[in-house]
Amino acid sequence: MSSPHTLSFIEATEARRSVRSLIPKSTVPDKEIVELVRQALLVTPTAFSSQTVRATLLLHDDHAKLWTITGDALKAKIGQERYDATTKSKIEAFGQGYGTILFWDSGDAVENFRENCPKSYKDKVDEWVHHGMGICQYHLWVGLVAFGLGVNLQHYNPLIDEGVRKEWNLPADWRLRAQMVFGVAAPDVKPGPRGQKYPIEERFQAFGAQ
Template sequence: MHSSETVSFSAATRARRSRRALKATSSVPDSVIVDLVESTLLNVPSAFNSQTTRISILLHDNHRKLWTLTGDVLLNEIGEKLYTARNGHMPSTKEKMATFGNAYGTILFWDDLAAIKQFKDEAPGIYKDKCEEWATQSNGMHQYHIWVALETFGLGASLQHYNPLVDEHVRKIWGQPAEWALRAQMVFGTPVPGAPLPEKIQKVPVEKRLNVFGAIIENGT
């Protein structure tokens, strides 16, 4: 691991938030980001080792181009009035695009539909109806693994979903295969100091979400 990775995984899990106020700087070299994503693809599990998740990394000018493109697509889709409108204290769509563009990079998460079809074709009959679900689960694990890992580097991130509106444009500009379906866009960068963060609210008590059977709890009753 990189020398600046001093935060434990558990601590990073607790600290992780959707951080939108980000600067176009990074605490680690681009090579570390690339190594992280490569390690994620090599080590995060998938059902039957189907390996259906694909990832693209956009940095610097490519990152900014993505959010300019996304803004243009949304402006064309919803019109200038809605694009620039604010809802109370919430930023407008135009302001959101500028905020995302001001970050350091974006990681794109895709599903390879051809690989999912092959997975489904080769799966035992009793599992065929689960293959799409398992592919979605694996993609989500890739997203979460990278999100928490970025936190250990001192980087913040938020997960956006402007797919499928931008899929075709992104595939064309960056030469991504037609069989890839975009699932999420993770914007990351250095958190702006002092930017407010939402509290992690537990809507349902953990006691109602966790069942434990047979555990021996030391120093417990």
């Protein structure tokens, strides 16, 4: 990636937070975001290289459309009154971002993996499909942060799966797993300190370090 202001990997992992208040601007041209997402699918690992992850990048009007679809689906589910009181401002804030990456599992690819993987690993397939998905999501979260963008991760699936597949004419076997929203962080927003629910000493041990 060629942007002059791109953070190093370590810097970006340290800067990565959930930024839920965004403005519809980008720090890099669209083609760099397209390439980042495309590259993530090519380079991130999956078990036995099963390549079960799919991604759809939505920018500009397509990004706005996603959050209209999501808002409409939520209104239909919980009713206008409850939607207005509890959810509307959140959905509108996501719509205020610059873009969304949709992450999908291909059901056909997962079954292909299950059929063809060695027998002794078959009970691991679903777990490993999730791992591959998480790795790809994290790659893109950090990658977008490296571009200087704010990012958050949402889960309105499976409520919106059908509407989204229909709108963008996506394959019927794709199952939506997450929506990654990004844009320039709103100027007034500063994420709080990172909380530690469990002392790091309980969570990590190192042996043999010299």
